[in-house]
Amino acid sequence: xxxxxxxxxxxxxxxxxxxxxxxxxxxxxxxxxxxxxxxxxxxxxxxxxxxxxxxxxxxxxxxxxxxxxxxxxxxxxxxxxxxxxxxxxxxxxxxxxxxxxxxxxxxxxxxxxxxxxxxxxxxxxxxxxxxxxxxxxxxxxxxxxxxxxxxxxxxxxxxxxxxxxxxxxxxxxxxxxxxxxxxxxxxxxxxxxxxxxxxxxxxxxxxxxxxxxxxxxxxxxxxxxxxxxxxxxxxxxxxxxxxxxxxxxxxxxxxxxxxxxxxxxxxxxxxxxxxxxxxxxxxxxxxxxxxxxxxxxxxxxxxxxxxxxxxxxxxxxxxxxxxxxxxxxxxxxxxxxxxxxxxxxxxxxxxxxxxxxxxxxxxxxx
Amino acid sequence: xxxxxxxxxxxxxxxxxxxxxxxxxxxxxxxxxxxxxxxxxxxxxxxxxxxxxxxxxxxxxxxxxxxxxxxxxxxxxxxxxxxxxxxxxxxxxxxxxxxxxxxxxxxxxxxxxxxxxxxxxxxxxxxxxxxxxxxxxxxxxxxxxxxxxxxxxxxxxxxxxxxxxxxxxxxxxxxxxxxxxxxxxxxxxxxxxxxxxxxxxxxxxxxxxxxxxxxxxxxxxxxxxxxxxxxxxxxxxxxxxxxxxxxxxxxxxxxxxxxxxxxxxxxxxxxxxxxxxxxxxxxxxxxxxxxxxxxxxxxxxxxxxxxxxxxxxxxxxxxxxxxxxxxxxxxxxxxxxxxxxxxxxxxxxxxxxxxxxxxxxxxxxxxxxxxxxxxxxxxxxxxxxxxxxxxxxxxxxxxxxxxxxxxxxxxxxxxxxxxxxxxxxxxxxxxxxxxxxxxxxxxxxxxxxxxxxxxxxxxxxxxxxxxxxxxxxxxxxxxxxxxxxxxxxxxxxxxxxxxxxxxxxxxxxxxxxxxxxxxxxxxxxxxxxxxxxxxxxxxxxxxx
Ligand SMILES: Cc1ncc(COP(=O)(O)O)c(C=O)c1O
Numbered sequence: 063x064x065x066x067x068x069x070x071x072x073x074x075x076x077x078x079x080x081x082x083x084x085x086x087x088x089x090x091x092x093x094x095x096x097x098x099x100x101x102x103x104x105x106x107x108x109x110x111x112x113x114x115x116x117x118x119x120x121x122x123x124x125x126x127x128x129x130x131x132x133x134x135x136x137x138x139x140x141x142x143x144x145x146x147x148x149x150x151x152x153x154x155x156x157x158x159x160x161x162x163x164x165x166x167x168x169x170x171x172x173x174x175x176x177x178x179x180x181x182x183x184x185x186x187x188x189x190x191x192x193x194x195x196x197x198x199x200x201x202x203x204x205x206x207x208x209x210x211x212x213x214x215x216x217x218x219x220x221x222x223x224x225x226x227x228x229x230x231x232x233x234x235x236x237x238x239x240x241x242x243x244x245x246x247x248x249x250x251x252x253x254x255x256x257x258x259x260x261x262x263x264x265x266x267x268x269x270x271x272x273x274x275x276x277x278x279x280x281x282x283x284x285x286x287x288x289x290x291x292x293x294x295x296x297x298x299x300x301x302x303x304x305x306x307x308x309x310x311x312x313x314x315x316x317x318x319x320x321x322x323x324x325x326x327x328x329x330x331x332x333x334x335x336x337x338x339x340x341x342x343x344x345x346x347x348x349x350x351x352x353x354x355x356x357x358x359x360x361x362x363x364x365x366x367x368x369x370x371x372x373x374x375x376x377x378x379x380x381x382x383x384x385x386x387x388x389x390x391x392x393x394x395x396x397x398x399x400x401x402x403x404x405x406x407x408x409x410x411x412x413x414x415x416x417x418x419x420x421x422x423x424x425x426x427x428x
Numbered sequence: 429x430x431x432x433x434x435x436x437x438x439x440x441x442x443x444x445x446x447x448x449x450x451x452x453x454x455x456x457x458x459x460x461x462x463x464x465x466x467x468x469x470x471x472x473x474x475x476x477x478x479x480x481x482x483x484x485x486x487x488x489x490x491x492x493x494x495x496x497x498x499x500x501x502x503x504x505x506x507x508x509x510x511x512x513x514x515x516x517x518x519x520x521x522x523x524x525x526x527x528x529x530x531x532x533x534x535x536x537x538x539x540x541x542x543x544x545x546x547x548x549x550x551x552x553x554x555x556x557x558x559x560x561x562x563x564x565x566x567x568x569x570x571x572x573x574x575x576x577x578x579x580x581x582x583x584x585x586x587x588x589x590x591x592x593x594x595x596x597x598x599x600x601x602x603x604x605x606x607x608x609x610x611x612x613x614x615x616x617x618x619x620x621x622x623x624x625x626x627x628x629x630x631x632x633x634x635x636x637x638x639x640x641x642x643x644x645x646x647x648x649x650x651x652x653x654x655x656x657x658x659x660x661x662x663x664x665x666x667x668x669x670x671x672x673x674x675x676x677x678x679x680x681x682x683x684x685x686x687x688x689x690x691x692x693x694x695x696x697x698x699x700x701x702x703x704x705x706x707x708x709x710x711x712x713x714x715x716x717x718x719x720x721x722x723x724x725x726x727x728x729x730x731x732x733x734x735x736x737x738x739x740x741x742x743x744x745x746x747x748x749x750x751x752x753x754x755x756x757x758x759x760x761x762x763x764x765x766x767x768x769x770x771x772x773x774x775x776x777x778x779x780x781x782x783x784x785x786x787x788x789x790x791x792x793x794x795x796x797x798x799x800x801x802x803x804x805x806x807x808x809x810x811x812x813x814x815x816x817x818x819x820x821x822x823x824x825x826x827x828x829x830x831x832x833x834x835x836x837x838x839x840x841x842x843x844x845x846x847x848x849x850x851x852x853x854x855x856x857x858x859x860x861x862x863x864x865x866x867x868x869x870x871x872x873x874x875x876x877x878x879x880x881x882x883x884x885x886x887x888x889x890x891x892x893x894x895x896x897x898x899x900x901x902x903x904x905x906x907x908x909x910x911x912x913x914x915x916x917x918x919x920x921x922x923x924x925x926x927x928x929x930x931x932x933x934x935x936x937x938x939x940x941x942x943x944x945x946x947x948x949x950x951x952x953x954x955x956x957x958x959x960x961x962x963x964x965x966x967x968x969x970x971x972x
Contacts, residue, residue, distance in 0.1 A: 214868030216929075384640065384659070385891030392662060392846075411675035413658070419651050422640070422659040423672040 065124035065147075066226045069173030070113060071164040073180035073187075074133040076105040076203040088183045090156065105202035106133055108215040109179035110141035112200045115219025116177075117144055120226065128171050130164045138179070161187035169193050175222050175255055179215075181205050182239035189237045189250050196232045196255040198222055209235040210252045225255035232256060236299050236314075247361050248297055248351075251314050275383035276300070278418030280307035283381070286345055292321045294335060294373070296348035296362045300381055304347070317364040332366040339372050346370060347379045355390045357408070357426065359398035367401030375407050380414045380424075387414060387422055395426035402428070460920055461913070463541075463882030464938040466533035473527055474959045477517035483524060534940040536884055538749075542910045544832070545878070545885025547855040547899025548643065548691055550721050550743030558746075558808040562801040572796035576782060582800060583781035587774040589807045590758075596818070597717065597737050598730025599760030603769045604741075605798040609718040610645040612738035612757030613685070616714045617653045618790040619736060619761065619768040620683045623712060626788065633682035633711070639668045641690035641846075641857075644889050646716055650685060666846030668696050673705055681711035688715065689722060691889070691899070692845075693829065693852030703733035712736065712765075720744045721903055722826045722854030725819030729760070736761050745806035756802035772797065824904040825854050828911060832856075832902045835915035839922050841866060845894050855901035857894050860922075864896045869925035869932045871896040876943070877924070877935035881917040 078096040117125060126147035129135030134154075139146045150167050154160055161180065165188050168176050175196050178188055181203010188197055188210075199211035200218040212218035224230035234251040283304055287293055295301045295318045302314045312318040316329030319338050327338060338344075346365060350357050357380060358365060370378060380395070395412060397405045405428040413421040489497065501509065519527075543551040561567065570579055590602045606612035617636070624630040636650035639660045647657045658676045663669040668690070684706040689695040696702065703713045715729040715737040721744045729737035741747045742755035749755055761769060770793045771785040783797070813821065833856050836842050841863025844856050860871045875885045875898065888897035902911055925932050936942065956962035 213864070213870075216933075217868055220933075383891065384893065387661065388640075388891065388893040392664060392666075411672055416659065419655070420647070420657045420659065422661060423669075423676045424661055425669075425672070 065126045066120065067126045067128060067147075067172050067174050068116065068222060068226070069165075069168030069171070069176035070109060070127055070129040070135040070139055070146075071161060071168060071176065071178045072105050072109045072130075072133065072135050072138050073161055073178070073184040073202070074103055074105055076180040076184055077108075078103060078204075103133075105179045105200075106138040106141060108202040109135070109138035109177065109200050111215035112177055112179070112198075112212075112219040112222070113139055113142035113144060115216040116222050117142065117219075119220060119223035123227075125226075128168055128173050130167070134160060134164055158183065158187040158190075162191050165191045165193050165197075169195055175225055177218055177222055182208050182237070185210050185237045185252065186239055186249050189252055193252075196225065196253050198225075198255050205240060207238040207240075210237060210254050221255050221257050224257050230255050230257045234299070248299075248315050251299065251302075275385075275417040275420075276303045277307055278420065279381045279415055280304045281418050282415055283345075283347060283379075284308050287320060287322055290322060290343070292319055292326065292339060292342045292344040294319050294339065294344060294346045294365065294369070296346070296365060298349040298351075300349035300383070300386070301347060304381065317362060330364065332364050332369055335364060335366075335369045336372055339369065344373045345377050345379050346373050347381055349381050350386070350390070350395050355393055355395045357395050357397050357412075359396075359400065367399045367404045370399065370404060370408075375404065378408065378412075380412050382414050382416060382422075384416050384422065387416070387424060395424060397426060397428055460917060461882050462938070463536075463880060465536070465879075465940045466530070467940045468530040468534060470527065470530045470534070472959065472962070473517050473519070473524075474515075476519060476523060476527060479518055481518045481520055481523070483519060483521045536879060536882070536939075541883040542906060542914045543883070544900050544902040544906060544911070544914055545875070545883060545898070547857065547886065547888075547901040548719060549749065549886075550719050550740070550854075550901060550903055551749075551905075552721075552743075552746055552903040553905040554746050554748050554805070555809065555812070558805040561804055561808055567800065567804060570800070576780075580781050582804075583774050583783070584776075585807050586797065586800075586803055587776050587781055589803055589810070590774065592807075592810050593739060593758050593760060596720075596724065596728070597739070597760045598728035599737060600763040601766040601769060601773070602758050602760040603771070603773055603793070603798075604756070604758050604803055605770050606738070606757035606759060606793045607799060608742070608755040609643075609716075609738065609740040609757050610649060611793050612740075612759040613645050613649040613714075613716060614652065615757075615759045615770050615790065615793050616736045616738055616761075617649050617655070617683070617685070618770075619759075619765055620712050620714065621653060622768045622788060622790050623765060624682055629710070632679055635676075635680040636683050636685055637673065637676050637681060637706070637711075638685045639687075639690060640893055641668075641692050641694070642685065642687040643691055643716055643718060645718075646685035646687065650683075655682060656680075662846055666692075666694060666848070666850075667698070668702070670698055670701060670705075673702055677705055677709040677711065679710070681706060681709045683712045683714055685714045685716060687718070689719070689853035689855075691855070691857055692847075692894075693854060693856040694847050694850065695853050699732050707733070714738075718743055719854060719901070721901075722822050722829070724822040725815065726822055730762070735765060741802055741806040746809040747802040747805040754799040754802065756799045756806065821904045822854075825902070828902040828904065828906060829854050829856065829900075831908070832900060832911045832915060835911065836900070836918065839915070839919045841922055841925075842918070854903070855899060857888060857897055857899045859894050860896040860898065863922055863925055867925040867929050869929050871898050873932050873935065874898070874918070874921050874925065877921045877932045878917055879936040880938050881920070883914060883917060 075093045078093055078101045127139050127144060128148045129139045129146040131149045131151045136146050136149045148171060152163050152167060161184055165176060173195060177198050177200055178184060179200035179202040182205040184203060185199060185208040198218045198221050200215050201211040212221055221230055232253050233256045235254045236251055237249045239249060283293060295305055295312055297315050302312060305312045310320050310325055312325060313329050318328045319326040348357055351360055397408045399405055409426050409428050411423050412426045414424045416422050538551055570582060586604055590604060593602045606615050621630060624633045634656055635658055636655040637658045638646045650657050660669050660672040688699055706713050712735045715734040717729060717737050718740040720739055738757055738759040740757055742749045747756055767787040768790055769786045771789045772783040775782050775784045830851055833852060836858060841860060843859050845859050864870050871887050878884050885898050888899050921932060956965050
């Protein structure tokens with residue numbers, strides 16, 4: 063029987079900042095400060111838990127662990143009392159480039175799935191490589207907003223084992239990290255191995271992939287498009303999944319415009335949007351950011367107050383699955399377009415399209 | 429033995445520090461009950477078929493009879509005759525009996541465990557004495573096409589049961605025809621549409637309003653009937669949001685479909701106002717009283733202003749749930765709407781009971797007159813308790829629930845989101861969010877681990893609005909000792925989640941089936957509810 067091949071990479075500085083009260087661990091200065099304050103690296107130990115779990119679930123099979131040498135992977139494998147089948151030596155640069163090079167090397171070496179230990183910054187580096195095999199995040203960082211992480215380290219091993227033995231599927235999951243001003247920003251999606259209850263969902267409420275509501279929302283939006291209208295799609299997993307259900311491929315992180323003829327423009331800015339909606343019946347479709355619930359003004363500034371006014375505030379369509387709305391925990395949806403009058407007009411109650419023939423009457427506030 | 433068993437054995441091996449097997453010592457208090465399911469590796473009944481084996485051999489007709497009657501099959505129209513015999517399993521009576529007894533042992537059924545974990549299902553004791561009435565030939569041998577004159581007894585029971593349910597709800601008329609709660613809700617939606625049609629407003633009124641914690645059957649039935657559904661979320665206090673309702677109603681409003689108490693167990697104290705606002709907009713109000721167990725004899729749908737309501741006889745009124753088989757629903761309406769009821773209904777002129785079809789009926793919900801055996805059971809249950817007894821049922825159910833809530837909230841990591849600190853009516857939707865964040869062990873795992881202690885729970889409808897949910901409904905059937913046992917089991921599992929999460933995450937350890945692959949339940953290419961579908965999707969696929 064051919065052995066299973068699992069790649070292991072650790073971001074050794076992930077999580078350094080957390081234990082000593084810093085908001086993250088990105089950047090050499092923060093890491094040095096953390097070490098000065100007495101932080102103890104823990105990413106390797108967390109990765110070892112995942113590896114141990116993986117092996118304990120596949121005792122009947124041969125598992126070849128491919129690991130980057132030293133604290134970037136192999137040490138964690140040994141900590142789990144296992145021996146790497148291959149140790150890949152890589153030049154080190156001490157920053158995110160290490161993670162990127164490591165994931166590339168592991169995929170090239172034939173890994174069927176890659177376990178990576180880190181936080182949101184690490185996930186962005188993995189995303190940059192666009193690996194062709196599924197990955198699973200072992201949560202070890204300070205910031206874990208991305209939906210690519212398992213709910214805990216052992217769960218990552220459990221999911222990897224389930225994936226290798228055909229008991230878990232894959233799905234697209236969001237990579238989110240703090241942008242400027244600390245508000246979460248969506249960077250893109252990674253293909254992760256997933257078991258429903260083992261992969262983190264809640265933090266960003268991001269991965270809404272509730273197939274029923276996506277298909278239902280898509281049917282409603284599709285009817286607008288079929289009627290000849292232009293539809294401006296804000297960023298996010300929901301809007302992207304809705305577009306995909308309509309056979310349209312739009313980038314997850316940008317604003318796009320679609321109509322009967324297909325994608326009119328992808329990843330466009332405010333001026334371009336104003337030009338596109340001029341003289342046309344148009345709709346703006348946005349999905350709230352998870353947890354915080356921003357409709358406008360965070361991560362989608364391209365949909366400027368002028369664009370909203372050109373289209374008409376009454377033609378702002380909010381879409382979300384009921385589950386994602388629930389992650390707001392009762393807090394209102396938020397608008398902060400920079401145009402107070404417009405924010406006021408949008409606040410009150412909005413009808414959120416939650417599925418086919420379904421809306422939620424939900425509070426919004428400025 | 430797997431790890432979970434060892435851990436568990438270690439734990440129950442001593443009681444209060446005294447080794448269980450110590451000579452001369454008897455444990456003062458039994459440790460938590462352990463449960464082990466039988467495992468029979470039983471095949472499907474179709475796979476047990478043995479060609480030529482028979483359960484019954486009907487005697488051939490005597491020669492004289494045959495001469496007079498001829499071949500009765502030949503009298504059937506050709507189109508009704510099978511060309512090949514049906515592919516039924518061929519088995520002796522003993523083999524059939526043994527098969528089903530084995531299956532029953534691979535089960536954790538309602539009469540075996542402290543079944544409070546199926547919140548919203550109102551699991552209560554179904555008194556076995558009522559089954560004697562149902563099995564009596566006086567009922568069992570009746571045929572629905574019999575002449576009315578010959579079934580006056582069962583018609584009287586149906587009629588009197590309707591009267592009682594009208595008294596309990598305040599409604600003017602009821603149909604007992606729906607086969608379950610959702611069927612009754614659907615009947616109510618169909619009557620709402622018929623009402624608006626009769627006023628020429630059906631085209632305009634295309635929206636139904638509900639709340640996110642009303643049972644999802646309400647939204648589902650409205651959608652099935654073609655309505656747009658508008659869902660309200662709770663306000664900051666955890667109650668259905670009155671301002672959201674005001675924003676939602678208008679000339680498009682056909683109806684409000686609402687559960688109260690909601691699935692969270694929270695009673696909406698402004699229900700009168702909800703009803704008034706919807707009425708002012710020209711809509712009707714339907715009260716989902718599937719779980720009326722906590723308000724029986726205390727509040728009435730009609731008194732709160734509702735136009736329609738429904739009961740699940742298989743919950744509040746004790747009849748078996750029947751797992752997708754025949755349960756029993758009842759839908760009630762005001763006099764104004766009675767002409768739309770599904771039919772037939774039973775009328776009484778002072779001497780005779782007759783079956784009549786309401787004038788503008790929405791049509792039958794199922795063949796004939798409803799699930800008669802369950803109607804008889806519900807009738808027996810109500811009459812055996814009497815009016816005062818019904819109220820006592822509600823009071824004990826509410827008391828049990830609030831007692832259990834106190835015990836559950838003592839467990840670190842468990843919470844009851846929404847309206848914190850308030851009493852609940854008959855059930856509570858709890859959350860293990862804190863425990864899950866701390867240990868990584870989720871609610872689903874805990875529910876499965878409970879099976880090793882001889883009980884279980886169900887989490888909640890999807891999507892999970894309350895994170896890591898579990899919903900408990902301890903009806904009047906359970907004693908304080910039962911509830912203490914149940915709470916102790918959950919406390920023990922919460923402890924395990926912290927100290928030995930693996931035991932919980934890999935549970936159940938003592939059940940027939942370890943873990944089901946639940947994703948296939950959502951996969952039409954994998955699910956198979958008939959033998960034929962199983963063969964097509966699995967056996968044939970495997971052989972290819
Ligand atoms: C409040 C409520 N309404 C409706 C229903 C649906 O009833 P049934 O399962 O009989 O269709 C249920 C069942 O759980 C319920 O709890």
